[in-house]
Amino acid sequence: MTTQPVIRLDDVLLVSLHSDMGDEDAIRLQDDIADRVASVAPRGVLLDLSAVEIIDSFLARVVHDMAAVTATMDAVTVVVGIRPAVAITMAELGLDLGGLCTALTVDAGLRELRARDEVRDRERP
């Protein structure tokens, strides 16, 4: 693979998935994210799915697991950029990303993370 799937933007990790990824690549990326979250301690992870052409039950599970693992390390995952055709197909397949925070674009995802941080700062002075 030539592109770097995990990029650091200040205190956020931007992770990009794409459809040429095999199942084992996806599992490797999941481990990679856990390592990077442990070493960087970002406040959030943006999981960019805009290049993903299909989400089947395997990938949906990987996305859930990625979010669950980062949550245990005190970082929020926001899933961004799911294509409309992918969302329609997921619903028919019986998959949902229920419980996951989603946003339409990377920008909106960054805003979402910032808003969550402000709430957290107010609650924990």
Place this chain on the structure above:
Amino acid sequence: MSGPVSAQAIHVGSDLDIVRIRKVVREHAVAAGLSLVDQTKLVTAASELARNTLVHGGGGEVTVSTEGDERGTTIRLVFADRGPGIDDVDKALTDGFTTNSALGLGLGGARRLVHEFHIDTEPGRGTTVRIGFHAPNRRGR
């Protein structure tokens, strides 16, 4: 690219073969003029069934073809393995049923995504799943 795409057989022996199958199925779907949503449904069903061939069937072969008859164009996919077979097909088609702690949505979900769906299976002999997806030029849809 338009016009018929000839039949292709793809061996399923590793997870990267699933990626290749998705690509080939997408090419057939685009050539048959499916909408983006229909392309996505068919490729997603193919990905689920190819993974079943690999994971449950121990590998096998997938055949992808585009057929035309007097009623129109149909994309046909066949997923064949010589694995353990399925004891109870009705149960296997139930959402949430799985024998390996996966999500159990593959078979039932794939059936919902396509227009034709048949399973032939015999315990100890293997499993063949055939699906068909009709292109929009098909009459009587």
